[in-house]
Amino acid sequence: MKRLLALLLGLCLSLGAAAEVRLRVFVGGSNQRPDLMRKLFDQYLADKPGLTIDIETGGATSDLQRQYLSTVLNARDNALDAFLIDIVNPAQYFQAGWLEPLDAHLGPADQLLAPYLAVYREANVVQGRVAALPAFADALFMYYRRDLLDKHGLPQPRTWEELGRVARQVQQAEGNPKLQGLSLQGAPVEGAVCTFLLPYWSQGKAVQDPQGRSVFDAAAAARGLQQWVTLMDQGVIKRNVAEVKTPDTVNEFKAGKVLFALNWSWAWDRFEQDADSQVRGKVGVMPLPAMTGGQSATCTGGWQWAVSAFSRHKAEAARLVQFLSTPEASRFLAVRGALLPTYAELYTHPEVVAQVPWFADAAAVVRHARSRPVSARYGEVSDALRSATNAVLARSRQPADAAADVESRLRRVMR
Incomplete structure (x- = not known):
């Protein structure tokens, strides 16, 4: 027993x-x-x-x-x-x-x-x-100092060119040389892929067709990259933007040093809830500007x-x-x-x-956000876009040369 x-x-x-x-x-x-x-x-x-x-x-x-x-x-x-x-x-x-x-x-x-x-x-x-199955969504948002635009009676800009004008007006009116007009990601990180794509997409352009083949438009890409260079020349984007990563943008905006900032949804809580935030209650969210004559587009x-x-x-x-x-x-x-x-x-x-x-x-x-290129070789696609963005913002390459290089690399990767 x-x-x-x-x-x-x-x-x-x-x-x-x-x-x-x-x-x-x-x-x-x-x-x-x-x-x-x-x-x-x-x-x-x-x-x-x-x-x-x-x-x-x-x-x-x-x-x-x-x-x-x-x-x-x-x-x-x-x-x-x-x-x-x-x-x-x-x-x-x-x-x-x-x-x-x-x-x-x-x-x-x-x-x-x-x-x-x-x-x-x-x-x-x-x-x-x-x-895979979706866990939670996200998109790249344009955060802005609602208090400063209201104070100076300025509208939300609809184009990147208009954003430059609005930013310069606020910078001059505030008399604050440390106030950046726009903070975005220029370091060779994933955020720079979206920095490349935003002005490109807003011209109605795509990177790939439904079969995944490259339909890249180098001329449109060069115009988009040139837009960032122009804003740098105007003092709207700071000159060392090629070193800026995603957390840097959050910290700069949170400290009250930026008028417009591109970042993901999680940044909202940092602006509104962090004890050291200087912009609590002053932040707005707006559609992303487009290239002149184009339509707003953002990264999913x-x-x-x-x-x-x-x-x-x-x-x-x-x-x-x-x-x-x-x-x-x-x-x-x-x-x-x-x-x-x-x-x-x-x-x-x-x-x-x-x-x-x-x-x-x-x-x-x-x-209405758009997906970055879908590819089994996405790592190579990402590297091509982020490195081109970083090189242009670091002033080591001209927009047209960088765009031509991207076109060549994507043609090999996305066949």
């Missing part, structure tokens, strides 16, 4: 151990709000005994996070089960064989992605398979939940990712963390609007 009881106890322990699953999830850095992700994980675990979720964090920027994930996944390491990736990465990671197709576990792509904003549906389907950002192709618990990780992408999770992140929803209807949800009123202005920007 003792032996029988021992055998039964051993069997129960064995079955219990077999039912236990531990998932490890990479959730990025502070801008991706690991604290809120932990709360979502705990909600998910409430009725799932035997499942444990460990969080891994790291990387203050998307570039650093991309470097880390590329190292882990290229080594086919199974240490991570799921992770957040930038909107530019699903095609690149999927075609590298690093992502588990989620439709294999959760259902057909058209049904799975139907509820989301269109740009996220498009970014997360690769070769007809679901590479945002983060996606993906499952590692090397995970030992793919099915469990896929179910977790599905939960993290629900409207309920999106609303939680919006209300608690001001992270932009991936569902159109949440921008007018009473709870969301009550907590984050500026989302009413953000909705149109996100809905």
Whole structure:
């Protein structure tokens, strides 16, 4: 009898151990709000005994996070089960064989992605398979000192040329030589890709056709780069802009040293909630200016939940990712963390609007934002655009030469 009881106890322990699953999830850095992700994980675990979720964090920027994930996944390491990736990465990671197709576990792509904003549906389907699911949205916004424009009776500029005139008027009227007219990213980081694309897109130009082939217009690109040079010459953009990274823009604007600033949605809380902010209650959000005769355009950002192709618990990780992408999770992140929803209807949800009123202005920007080029070789595309931007802003290359070089590089990469 003792032996029988021992055998039964051993069997129960064995079955219990077999039912236990531990998932490890990479959730990025502070801008991706690991604290809120932990709360979502705990909600998910409430009725799932035997499942444990460990969080891994790291990387203050998307570039650093991309470097880390590329190292882990290229080594086919199974240490991570799921992770957040930038909107530019699903095609690149999927075609590298690093992502588990989620439709294999959760259902057909058209049904799975139907509820989301269109740009996220498009970014997360690769070769007809679901590479990832949207976590939260983002876009590049134009922040401005609403108090200063109101004080001097000036309108929101609709073109980059007009922005230059408005900025110079305010700079002269304020008598503040340290006040920058416009802060943007010129260092060779991912933000410089958008710095390149904003004036280019606003001329009605595209980088690739629906088949992914390059349709790059070097003349339009040169005009866009020249626009930044002109604003530098006018004293609107500071001369060492080739050294400016995304956090630098946030810190400069927060310190009251900038009139207009290009940055992502997470910057809003830094401006309005940080104890050392000099611009609290003085900030507005406006559509991005366009090149003269063109239309406003901005970069889509945002983060996606993906499952590692090397995970030992793919099915469990896929179910977790599905939960993290629900409207309920999106609303939680919006209300608690001001992270932009991936569902159109949440921008007018009473709870969301009550907590984050500026989302009413953000909705149109996100809905009409454009995706950076979708390519399995996105790293090379990004390098071509960011290095051209940096070289022009550092005054080491002329806009036309830099644009011609980009055209040549994209023709080789995007065939």
